[in-house]
Each structure stands twice: as C-alpha cells, then as structure tokens.
Amino acid sequence: MKIRDPNTSAVVDQALITHFKAPHSFTGEDVVEISCHGSPVILRLVIDSILRLDARVASAGEFTLRALSNGKMDLSQAEAIRDLINAQTDAAARQAVRQLSGELSLRLQPFKDKLVALIVPLESAVEFVEDDLPQTEAQETGETLEKLVSEIRVLASTFSHGHLLREGVKVTLVGPPNSGKSSLFNRLLNTDRAIVTEIAGTTRDTLSEHINLSGLPVMLTDTAGMRESTDLIESIGVERTQRAMAEADLLVVVVDGAVDLGCEDRHFLNWTNESSPVIALNKSDLPMFRDRLTSEFGGNPRIVQVSARTGAGVDELRDAILTPFAAVNGNEVGLLITDARHYDLLRRAEVELESAQRLLREGASEELVLVGLYGALRFLGEVTGETTADDVLTEIFSTFCIGK
Amino acid sequence: MIFDEVFDVIVIGGGHAGCEAASAAARIGAQTAMVTLNLDLIGQMSCNPAIGGIAKGHLVREIDALGGIMGRVIDRTGIQFRLLNRSRGAAVQSPRAQADRALYRKEMRRTLEATPNLHLRQGLVVDLVVHQERILGVEMQDTRRIGAKAVVIATGTFLNGLVHTGRQSYAAGRAGEPASVELAEALKRLGFPMGRLKTGTPPRLDGRTIDWSAFQPQLADEDPVPFSFSTERIEQPQISCYIGYTTREVHKEIRANLHESPLYSGKIKGTGPRYCPSIEDKVVKFADKDRHQLFLEPEGHETNEVYLNGFSTSLPAQLQLDLVRMIAGLEEARIIRPGYAIEYDYVDPRELGPGLQSRRVKGLFHAGQINGTTGYEEAGCQGLMAGINAALFVQRREPFRLRREESYIGVLVDDLTSQGVDEPYRIFTSRAEYRLALRYDTADARLEPYGRELGLVGEKDWERFNARRDRIALLKSALESRRLRRSDPNYSAVSSLLAIDLGDSVTLAQLSQRPGITCRIIEELLPIEVRRRTNARDLESALADLLYAGYIDGQRATMERLHQHDGLRIPADLDLGSLDGLSREMIERLERARPVTFGQARRIAGLTPAALSTLLVHLSSKQKAA
Numbered sequence A: 001m002k003i004r005d006p007n008t009s010a011v012v013d014q015a016l017i018t019h020f021k022a023p024h025s026f027t028g029e030d031v032v033e034i035s036c037h038g039s040p041v042i043l044r045l046v047i048d049s050i051l052r053l054d055a056r057v058a059s060a061g062e063f064t065l066r067a068l069s070n071g072k073m074d075l076s077q078a079e080a081i082r083d084l085i086n087a088q089t090d091a092a093a094r095q096a097v098r099q100l101s102g103e104l105s106l107r108l109q110p111f112k113d114k115l116v117a118l119i120v121p122l123e124s125a126v127e128f129v130e131d132d133l134p135q136t137e138a139q140e141t142g143e144t145l146e147k148l149v150s151e152i153r154v155l156a157s158t159f160s161h162g163h164l165l166r167e168g169v170k171v172t173l174v175g176p177p178n179s180g181k182s183s184l185f186n187r188l189l190n191t192d193r194a195i196v197t198e199i200a201g202t203t204r205d206t207l208s209e210h211i212n213l214s215g216l217p218v219m220l221t222d223t224a225g226m227r228e229s230t231d232l233i234e235s236i237g238v239e240r241t242q243r244a245m246a247e248a249d250l251l252v253v254v255v256d257g258a259v260d261l262g263c264e265d266r267h268f269l270n271w272t273n274e275s276s277p278v279i280a281l282n283k284s285d286l287p288m289f290r291d292r293l294t295s296e297f298g299g300n301p302r303i304v305q306v307s308a309r310t311g312a313g314v315d316e317l318r319d320a321i322l323t324p325f326a327a328v329n330g331n332e333v334g335l336l337i338t339d340a341r342h343y344d345l346l347r348r349a350e351v352e353l354e355s356a357q358r359l360l361r362e363g364a365s366e367e368l369v370l371v372g373l374y375g376a377l378r379f380l381g382e383v384t385g386e387t388t389a390d391d392v393l394t395e396i397f398s399t400f401c402i403g404k
Numbered sequence B: 001m002i003f004d005e006v007f008d009v010i011v012i013g014g015g016h017a018g019c020e021a022a023s024a025a026a027r028i029g030a031q032t033a034m035v036t037l038n039l040d041l042i043g044q045m046s047c048n049p050a051i052g053g054i055a056k057g058h059l060v061r062e063i064d065a066l067g068g069i070m071g072r073v074i075d076r077t078g079i080q081f082r083l084l085n086r087s088r089g090a091a092v093q094s095p096r097a098q099a100d101r102a103l104y105r106k107e108m109r110r111t112l113e114a115t116p117n118l119h120l121r122q123g124l125v126v127d128l129v130v131h132q133e134r135i136l137g138v139e140m141q142d143t144r145r146i147g148a149k150a151v152v153i154a155t156g157t158f159l160n161g162l163v164h165t166g167r168q169s170y171a172a173g174r175a176g177e178p179a180s181v182e183l184a185e186a187l188k189r190l191g192f193p194m195g196r197l198k199t200g201t202p203p204r205l206d207g208r209t210i211d212w213s214a215f216q217p218q219l220a221d222e223d224p225v226p227f228s229f230s231t232e233r234i235e236q237p238q239i240s241c242y243i244g245y246t247t248r249e250v251h252k253e254i255r256a257n258l259h260e261s262p263l264y265s266g267k268i269k270g271t272g273p274r275y276c277p278s279i280e281d282k283v284v285k286f287a288d289k290d291r292h293q294l295f296l297e298p299e300g301h302e303t304n305e306v307y308l309n310g311f312s313t314s315l316p317a318q319l320q321l322d323l324v325r326m327i328a329g330l331e332e333a334r335i336i337r338p339g340y341a342i343e344y345d346y347v348d349p350r351e352l353g354p355g356l357q358s359r360r361v362k363g364l365f366h367a368g369q370i371n372g373t374t375g376y377e378e379a380g381c382q383g384l385m386a387g388i389n390a391a392l393f394v395q396r397r398e399p400f401r402l403r404r405e406e407s408y409i410g411v412l413v414d415d416l417t418s419q420g421v422d423e424p425y426r427i428f429t430s431r432a433e434y435r436l437a438l439r440y441d442t443a444d445a446r447l448e449p450y451g452r453e454l455g456l457v458g459e460k461d462w463e464r465f466n467a468r469r470d471r472i473a474l475l476k477s478a479l480e481s482r483r484l485r486r487s488d489p490n491y492s493a494v495s496s497l498l499a500i501d502l503g504d505s506v507t508l509a510q511l512s513q514r515p516g517i518t519c520r521i522i523e524e525l526l527p528i529e530v531r532r533r534t535n536a537r538d539l540e541s542a543l544a545d546l547l548y549a550g551y552i553d554g555q556r557a558t559m560e561r562l563h564q565h566d567g568l569r570i571p572a573d574l575d576l577g578s579l580d581g582l583s584r585e586m587i588e589r590l591e592r593a594r595p596v597t598f599g600q601a602r603r604i605a606g607l608t609p610a611a612l613s614t615l616l617v618h619l620s621s622k623q624k625a626a
Helices: A040-051 A062-069 A075-086 A090-100 A103-127 A138-157 A159-167 A181-189 A232-247 A263-275 A292-296 A314-329 A340-361 A366-384 A389-399 B016-028 B056-065 B070-077 B101-113 B181-189 B248-256 B279-285 B317-324 B376-394 B408-419 B440-454 B459-481 B491-498 B508-512 B519-525 B528-533 B536-562 B584-593 B598-602 B609-625
Strands: A002-004 A011-014 A016-020 A031-035 A169-174 A207-213 A216-222 A250-256 A278-282 A303-305 B009-012 B032-036 B050-052 B078-084 B094-099 B118-122 B125-131 B134-140 B145-147 B150-153 B162-165 B168-171 B194-201 B204-206 B216-218 B241-245 B293-298 B305-309 B335-337 B340-347 B364-366 B483-485 B505-507
Touching: A002 A040, A011 A040, A103 A138, A103 A366, A103 A389, A138 A159, A138 A340, A159 A216, A159 A340, A169 A181, A169 A232, A181 A207, A181 A216, A181 A250, A181 A278, A181 A314, A207 A314, A216 A314, A250 A263, A250 A314, A278 A314, A303 A314, A340 A366, A366 B536, B009 B016, B009 B134, B009 B376, B016 B032, B016 B070, B016 B101, B016 B118, B016 B150, B016 B376, B050 B056, B050 B070, B050 B376, B056 B070, B056 B094, B056 B376, B056 B408, B056 B440, B070 B078, B070 B094, B070 B101, B070 B376, B094 B101, B101 B118, B125 B181, B134 B150, B150 B376, B181 B194, B181 B340, B248 B279, B248 B317, B317 B335, B364 B376, B376 B408, B408 B598, B440 B459, B440 B536, B459 B505, B459 B508, B459 B528, B459 B536, B483 B491, B483 B508, B491 B519, B505 B508, B508 B519, B508 B536, B519 B536, B584 B598, B584 B609, B598 B609
Parallel strands: A169 A216, A169 A250, A250 A278, A278 A303, B009 B032, B009 B150, B032 B118, B150 B364
Antiparallel strands: A002 A011, A016 A031, A207 A216, B050 B094, B078 B094, B125 B134, B134 B145, B162 B168, B162 B340, B194 B340, B204 B305, B204 B335, B216 B241, B241 B293, B293 B305, B483 B505
C-alpha cells in the first residue's frame, strides 16, 4: 500500500499494512502494523506523516501496559518482557520467555489454590458456625500446610541461581602477586584489557568486565595481588581485593605453577578454602612447571592447569567456572525465580505460613491461623493478582451448602 | 410548590433501616417524618425472627455504640440469646437472639413514639419532588405533599416487589402487602440505574401440630449476652429452638417437582443470595448431601407460629405441605403461612457517596435493601448512617463516615458504594481486612465517642462508657504489673496445670497468652481490689486486647507495605481518558465506581493490576508535582 504525505500527497513509501483485530492482538485492542522499507529516513518520514494526522508516539512500555490492562498478560509476564529486553545471555532470555508464557503465574496458581482450599474450611467454621459443616481435622490441615510451605521454599530457593541470570555471576580472580591473574583475565576476555608486566604488584585496583561464558552472564574481576605492602596505593588495592572476594559468587585462585608453593600461596589457599574456589595452576607452558603440584591438592576436581600465555587449558578453566552454575544454565533447567521482588514475596509468604503452622500446632483459634494464611495469599497475589474476600466466599459457597 | 406539611427529613419506610434513620435524624435535632404503608407493621421482621449472628451481631453492637436503637429493642424482646463461637477467639464471637416478632414491633413502635422531633405518617409515597437536582419532598398516593430538605428511601423489598409461589405471582412488597410501583418508576425517571434481586422465606407452621420430641432442642445461653452496651440484664423468659433434618425422600420429591418452582422454570429473573439458598437450590446444587439442617424457631411467647428455618421455598403451597409432612416430627404439621420468593428492584449503590447520599439528587439518601443488601442488621446500620447524614446535611454539617479499619459498618458502606452488588450483599467477618481489631466487645471503644459527638449518646450512656473504659485500663495495667512468683501459693498449681516451668516469675499478661490459661484462672490471680472493681466481661475484653495486639500490628505492617498508597486521593475532576494505557473497559469500571481514594479503586472488582498501576503512577506523580 502506498503511504503518502498528508500535505503534499507525495508517496513516501510502499509499505505492508497488517491489521490485528481486537482482541486478537498483542494489546488486545485494534492494532495496525505498518512494515516499511528499512531506511531510517523513510521510517522518520512515515512517522512524521502519521503524527500530522493527530496521532502520538507511544510512551515507553505503553503497549505492554495496554496488554496488561486488557488482561492479555499478568504482572509477572510484563516483568518478563522487561527482563527479555534487558537479557544479557541466552539463558537469561530463556528464563524471561518462560515467565512471559505465564509460567511463574502458572507455577504459583496451584499454591494459591491450595491456600484457598486450606482457608475455606477454617473460614467456614468461623463464619458459619450454625451450619451443618464437616469438622476440619487440624492434623490434616497441618500436613497440607507443611507440604505447601516446603513447595514454596523449594521454588524460592531457585533464586540463589536465578538471580545470577539477571545480575550475572561474579567471578573474581585472586592470588599472590605475579601469579598471572591479569594475563588470565585478558585471555578469558580475549582482549588486552589489563596491563601485564613482569613486575609484581602492577595491578593496583580491581578491574571488572562482563563476559558471556557459554550463555552464562559473568562479571569477571581482576584483583591486585595480596601481600603485605608498605606502598599506600597498593594497600588500598589490597583492601579492594578483599571486598571483591567477599562479594564474589566464585573465586578463581591463580597460582604460579612454575615455582614451588610459597607460604603466600598456601596462605591464600587456606584462606579461600571455605569458599571452594577453582584453582588455576598457571604458566603450564614453562619448562619448570611442576606437575606434581596438582597431586598436592589431593585430586581436587576444581584444579586446572592453564597457560595464560599460550591459551592452553583455558577451555578447561571455563568449564571449571561453569560447573557450579550448571543448574542455572542448562536448557533442561526448570523455572527459576530471577527477580528479587518475586523472591522477596515468596519468602514473606513462607514466613506467614510458618506462623500459621505454629499457631495450628498450638491449637490456636481459627481466626489467628487465618491471619498467616491470608497474609501468604496476599503476597502470592502480588505476583499473580489479588484474591479478594469475595473469591474466598465464592469458593466457600461452592464447597459447602451454607445457609439456614 | 405547596406542601401540606414540611419537615427537615422524611424517611420513607418503617423497616429496620427506616427506624434507625428516623430515630437518628430526629435525635440529632432534625424535624423528622417517617412515612410508612402501615404503622402497625413498623419494625416487622419479614424473614426469620432473629437478630445477630457472626458479623451481623458485630453490626448491631456498632449500631448500639453509635447510639442506634436496634440493640436495645432486641434486648427487651429477645426470647433466645446465644453467644456464637464461644469456643473460638473473641474476634469471631458474636451475639445472636431469637425475637418475639410481635413484641419486637411493639417495642420498636414505642421507642419511636417516645422520640422527640419524630412524626409518624401512614401512606404510600408515589413520587419524589425534585427541582434542579435537589430533593424538595415527596408526593403521596392520597395527593398529600410533604416537603423536606432531605429524604431517606428505605423501602426494603417493596420497590416493584413481585411475590412468587409456584406458578402464581402477584405484585406485593411482602406477602399480603401492596408493592411500591410508582416510586420505582419515579427513580427510573430520575435516571437511577436499577437491577433486580430475589429473596425468599420458608413456610411457618402451627406449633400445636409439631411433634417436638422428634427434634433436638437447642438451648438458650444460661448467661445471655445482650446486644446493647446499656443493657444490664435480659428480662425476657428464654425458650429453646429445635433442630431437625430433611431426608432423601424430601429431596427426591423436590427434584421431581422442580418445574413447579419459579426459580427453575425461569420465571424468577432476580439474583438470590448464595448464603441463604432456597431448599430447591440446596437440593440441586448439593445433590450428594443426604440431609439438610432445619431449625424450628418459635416466633414468640404468645403465638403458635413456628418459623421453619432452612426450608425457604417458592414451590406451590400444597406441595410445601406435602414436603413438610415427609419430615420426621412434622407428619401432622399444618402450615399457617406458606413460604414464597420475592423479587424486587434495587438501585446501584455506586450511585451513592460514602455518606449514602445520592450523587444524582442532592439531599436524597438510600438505605437498606434498596442498596442491594440483605439482613436486618445490614439495613439497620445503613439506616443509621443515612439518618445521621441526612440530619447533618440539613444542618449543613460535615458528613459522617466510618473507615474500614474501625468498623464493619465502614466495610459495608465502602463495599457497597465502591463495588456495587451482583447478589444480595451480606456482611461477613472475612470482608474486613482487620477482623481481629473489630471485635463485638470493642464496638463501644471504637465508635461510642463518635455517637457522643453526634449527639446520639446520652449522658447516662456516656458515663457507662467511660466507666467501662477505665475498668479495662485498670485491668490491663494490673495484668502487666502483677507477677505470679514462685513463692506465690498459686504458682505450683498453675505451673503443673500447664506442665511447664514458668521461671521465677511471670506477669499475668504473659501468662494469659499461654494455651490452656482461661479467663477464670487469670481472674483468680488478680489483686482483690482490682477484681472487686471490675467484672468478667471487662477482663475478657482486656485479655483479648492483649492477645490480638501483636497480630494486629503485624497485619498492619503487611498491609501498609502492600497498600501504602491507599490514602492517595483521586481528584473528582480527573479525566480518566487522558491517562495513557487505560482501556475503555477499565475507564468505565472506574467511572461507575467513582473511587475517592486509591484504596477504593484497588477494591473495584475487575480492575486489572496494570490499570491500577497506571492510576497509581498518575496519582503519585501528581502528588509530587503538588
């Protein structure tokens, strides 16, 4: 179809026009899509022409908002669109797509249904005391509640992996001075980002870069080597290193494999032992490389021989870094909680349910047990949309024959 | 326009809403006329002869605390008092009483006639006199015109009422009483959006034809708990009600005759209440149930009429008799009045502001079933609010509102005016966000100061209120300060009862939170001078305050986190169409409900989370700009 300038009637472009009839469009409203030829100039002209016809440009996120308003998607789906736009890697995008298809809401729906099913008999017992209702068994309620709490707990716990997809895994290279951290950093990045010299202590500040490690978003940090120093600038660098270590999801301890382990190396290894780091035995290309060092670590599976200079062993190092995050990254991974808001709401729901559990055990009256159940329902509802008092009443009236 | 008489306020209707409205308006100082079809049927209980129950009893307590009359009248005429949910926490306990139907009417009439400024008039209102969107008065069927600055419509089921029994139907407001057809037409002419609802009653039996031994008696409480805070003792002799059951045979017979029921033949179009279903509905919707519970409720000391509660039906009268006689103990029963269903008009309550005043016609108020509610208590509290606000309107004073957090009345009025109804609306405790804070025994503490300020709570009641408040304060400080120590002679008895070590000492407040500790035990442990100055009910209230305080705080924190924007006001002149991203449907829903605050908008049915976000973004950016 020809698009003409409304003032001059000059043909601007020959475009393809698609009409999506309500409600079968993204927003649920009547939508017209104009596909033009790919020149920015033409696009500009077409948009200008349309604007002159008293149209306006959509505000940021408006189409999503309209889709939401018209019930074409729920809040968690809209949040997924935001994530999708911001996704850094395939795995993050995959999770966003799952959420977009409503998977989180679908996952939470059974929790909500179970909660309402727990609420209905308790609420009925309180509200319809004169009706001929079946007795609720506290034990049965307790068991259902226990199951629900643990299911929510399991889902919430996926956040420990899920958040890495959104925020990236923080991998930090640490080690004594001159062990080759910066060379390895550059090698992993495939650039000469960090300055490398023979002089121990060249790197004085932490340096971070984002990389995509086989689909896993990683923030790789190079640090200053750790040693006692009288140099003020260097000691500030050391302090920063300590901070970077504390914040890291994974430490890679880089050790010079061409010399025997010094007390600094041992000190380092002891120090980082608890965080189960990956150990990179660097400089495997040098003739004096000590193979036996590997056995000194007692067959630690996370030890990798690598040469920053030649690139030998770097793929193995990448794998070693990826291994702990396999649960995050695979194609076959289930739905993960990636958003801190969702995680927070699930945790709060869990806390509410635990208080209901405690009260139930203590034999408290129903109205107190219900406080926690409704609290949990409200928090879950923040993700999937609210359950109103009327929804609960509807469920009661369809479950029990109420009314004198 | 020339009027035969002129008042400040006219109340149309003498039912439970009308009585509260007229009484309140008159006592606030407005010259008030109550116009009703039949002065002998003021305060008639059209359905079951009982007041209260869970949440409904709370409403009566709130009415009483504000200075309303329902609680006092039922206390003088109740013949079976029971406090429901005694085994549960105080927040969900509620009084209920069976009334002597005739006595209740008489006592209500006496109460109204003893009210200064209140004038009773009999007649049928056929039209409203409205000029420039302002009410001027009413016109009666007998051509009398009565002028007023404010009018409260409380016509119950009379607006276009249509009674059904079997295939028969006739226009009526209640069985045997004329419907109010012209007034319904007048409201339609004024442009009020109206709908149709339905309710029903069971047959009433001749008590002399019942074999009572076939039923299980349900006794009155030995220590009846009155509704009114001002009532010291229930004087009426107390009776028993009786419980029985339907049988499979009854159900089978009903199913075989469903085509005779106007509910199932399609004759009835109005929506009935789900929580008060007819026996036809019960049998159809819960087909697997072997029996349904029935209550035989005597209607008074001086009548043989017995209300067959649980058997509401609109089947043909002869069939009703056959069905009743299939029930054990009712083989010989005779029906005095057959049950029936009634359809009636209601006006969309979203037409009203939070003071129950119409937005369409200034000075016009709606209360009770016209707003789509069901129940005497629901009607009564609306009548009270409408009467108060009509009088305040006449006196050009600020309208009176109650918040959801402080009262069930606030919950009910807010639900009605912001959500509307699609079935007869009944109050439930679960409708309140803060049910733990809205106990029946705290209605005085929550609301009586308002009643006092409005001029509805007299000197004597105010003294009583203050005395109770002081006693509870005394108890609370004693509970916090008094410690049970190891050296105390009662210590070992208490700790062995709980089977735990209580440590060297524990305050009575702490002790009272432990499961297994009753009010009586705490009472025993209180200092004698405190016990002498207080009573068991005060102690129950003080203990419940302590028990619930932590939960209420926690709940409030949750709610505030989730609903921190509820207080944002929505400007009346906000052009919803100008907000990007609001669909037509959402705009329509908002326009119909006209929420005043974001909190009200949040509770509108069918409003999507995103529409709310859009509104919220707009309101908060506006607020920042301001």
